Amino acid sequence: MSVQLLDTATSVLLKDPTASLGDVAKAAGVGRTTLHKRFPTRADLIHALATEALDLVGEAISSVDLDTDDAIEQLVEKLVPLGPRIEFLLRFPNLRDDERLSVRLTTLDQPVIDLISRLQGTRLRADLPAWWITQILYAGVYSAWEGIAAGRLAPLDAPRLVLTTFYLGVSDAGAADRS
Amino acid sequence: MSVQLLDTATSVLLKDPTASLGDVAKAAGVGRTTLHKRFPTRADLIHALATEALDLVGEAISSVDLDTDDAIEQLVEKLVPLGPRIEFLLRFPNLRDDERLSVRLTTLDQPVIDLISRLQGTRLRADLPAWWITQILYAGVYSAWEGIAAGRLAPLDAPRLVLTTFYLGVSDAGAADRS
DNA sequence: ACCGTTGTGAACATGAGTGTTCAGCTGCTC
DNA sequence: GAGCAGCTGAACACTCATGTTCACAACGGT
Numbered sequence: 001m002s003v004q005l006l007d008t009a010t011s012v013l014l015k016d017p018t019a020s021l022g023d024v025a026k027a028a029g030v031g032r033t034t035l036h037k038r039f040p041t042r043a044d045l046i047h048a049l050a051t052e053a054l055d056l057v058g059e060a061i062s063s064v065d066l067d068t069d070d071a072i073e074q075l076v077e078k079l080v081p082l083g084p085r086i087e088f089l090l091r092f093p094n095l096r097d098d099e100r101l102s103v104r105l106t107t108l109d110q111p112v113i114d115l116i117s118r119l120q121g122t123r124l125r126a127d128l129p130a131w132w133i134t135q136i137l138y139a140g141v142y143s144a145w146e147g148i149a150a151g152r153l154a155p156l157d158a159p160r161l162v163l164t165t166f167y168l169g170v171s172d173a174g175a176a177d178r179s
Numbered sequence: 180m181s182v183q184l185l186d187t188a189t190s191v192l193l194k195d196p197t198a199s200l201g202d203v204a205k206a207a208g209v210g211r212t213t214l215h216k217r218f219p220t221r222a223d224l225i226h227a228l229a230t231e232a233l234d235l236v237g238e239a240i241s242s243v244d245l246d247t248d249d250a251i252e253q254l255v256e257k258l259v260p261l262g263p264r265i266e267f268l269l270r271f272p273n274l275r276d277d278e279r280l281s282v283r284l285t286t287l288d289q290p291v292i293d294l295i296s297r298l299q300g301t302r303l304r305a306d307l308p309a310w311w312i313t314q315i316l317y318a319g320v321y322s323a324w325e326g327i328a329a330g331r332l333a334p335l336d337a338p339r340l341v342l343t344t345f346y347l348g349v350s351d352a353g354a355a356d357r358s
Numbered sequence: 359a360c361c362g363t364t365g366t367g368a369a370c371a372t373g374a375g376t377g378t379t380c381a382g383c384t385g386c387t388c
Numbered sequence: 389g390a391g392c393a394g395c396t397g398a399a400c401a402c403t404c405a406t407g408t409t410c411a412c413a414a415c416g417g418t
Contacts, residue, residue: 018196018197020404022405030366033367033409036407040408094195123351129331135325136349140318143315165307167348170315170345171303172301200377210396216394216395219377221375361416362417363415367411372407375403376404380400
């Protein structure tokens, strides 16, 4: 129930960031008064959505053993379904106005960046900045979610698609190595 | 002058999509009245920003000879500086509510998708959907712009970074081929 | 049957953004 | 200097989201 509310609230606000609280309440199938009781102000609601998104993404990252060989594979697998939450964190720039949220946002990526940096000694190209590789990884995850949301991509195909593009790129030469 | 107005309006609305027209006017260094004379309503302003963004991206695409060998290279080079406009088109989902804008948005990518499709016969992997490759290309361009905006990436480095990641991926194996 | 909890619609006051008008100021051409 | 065009701040009425309150209905436990 409660999770359902945050879920639809997220999607409504993503479709139209200026949607009124009445719209959110209606979409969630609850009265505006009820919504207000849970989240006294609009800022509270958005803050709650951000916090929940941070929690979910954080859990996803820390649920993966970043020292194992297929860490990135597991990471992508866990992150793709969180598409809307990631989109929320990306598309509400003013979240950084809140001190605590801002800290959590920057802290969130750090273990991933560290992982990438470590892998640059072995499996990953060392001639690219770690932040760039991380960014590209997230971009792939997010693009995959977009494809799923648009109905163009099967959820089960997503991780493979993201990973092969991430590792090998789209040039014809790279494809021969892998199956 | 006029281009300066649309420019700052774009960046202000990107930083805070709910910014008031007064904020936009102040940021652009003009009176709210003057802004209103040019764009009678808020919707008019946003529509104008979208139209200009579509124009610019459209010009960038059509300024490239898509039949030449380095079409993608030229495309990336032209698109990266248009980062804010692309971001605007991506982050204002409600633009699709307007019929004409929606048509232009979907039409815009078509030549690029066609180009990718053609190249899948030769230089590009044929085991990936054309729309996916296109998406990844745009994601790279956008990520590069983000890096530039954050001051982490030198504008002149951007195209090379995007292209090498796009073609070869980030796996260590792929890097040996190129310089 | 009683009562606390929870959700609900209706209603209200408030504040902010918006659209609009107007009179005054600047800078330009003739 | 006369006239004109463009820009400006100030002020106004209006709309609408918002925050808040209240009384009522539904439900579950005792």
